Amino acid sequence: MKGFPEGGEIVTDEERSRLPATSRTEENIAKIRQIVRENCWLTVRSIAEQVNINRETVRKILTEDLDMRKVCEKMVPKDLTKEQKQRRVTICQDLLERQDGVLGCVITVDETWIYQYDPEMKQQSAQWKTANSP
Numbered sequence: 001m002k003g004f005p006e007g008g009e010i011v012t013d014e015e016r017s018r019l020p021a022t023s024r025t026e027e028n029i030a031k032i033r034q035i036v037r038e039n040c041w042l043t044v045r046s047i048a049e050q051v052n053i054n055r056e057t058v059r060k061i062l063t064e065d066l067d068m069r070k071v072c073e074k075m076v077p078k079d080l081t082k083e084q085k086q087r088r089v090t091i092c093q094d095l096l097e098r099q100d101g102v103l104g105c106v107i108t109v110d111e112t113w114i115y116q117y118d119p120e121m122k123q124q125s126a127q128w129k130t131a132n133s134p
Contacts, residue, residue: 023053023054023057024057024060024061024065028051028053028057028061029061029065029066031050031051032047032051032058032061032062032066033066035047035050035051036062036066036068036128040127040128040129041126041127042128044058044059044062047062062128066130067130067131068128068129068130069128069129070126070127070128070129071126071127071128071129072126
């Protein structure tokens with residue numbers, strides 16, 4: 001194949017040998033799996049620093065070898081409609097009026113979920129998940 005100085009006209013890359021991947025080993029994959037299990041909120045950069053390999057290799061291990069992806073939390077507030085609130089009151093009154101005595105001790109409340117921390121940015125709430133994790 002001729003290059004441009006010799007009159008060649010082909011502009012595609014020729015096949016070339018690549019260096020073997022030495023950082024993408026079973027040992028490093030196991031280390032990264034353990035690190036992510038202990039703290040799923042870590043960034044690729046911090047994982048790379050812990051394992052002492054480059055970020056692109058860590059990203060490939062996470063996405064290709066461990067089949068993980070970064071997912072951001074999303075808080076979706078749900079306000080009850082007037083009908084839903086009335087239905088809850090009616091059910092609670094029915095339970096309290098039962099004659100078996102056990103349900104007279106039941107306390108009902110609305111559920112409120114409170115996060116341990118309030119992330120400042122969407123990226124801070126992102127965590128690594130596998131395809132079958134909740």
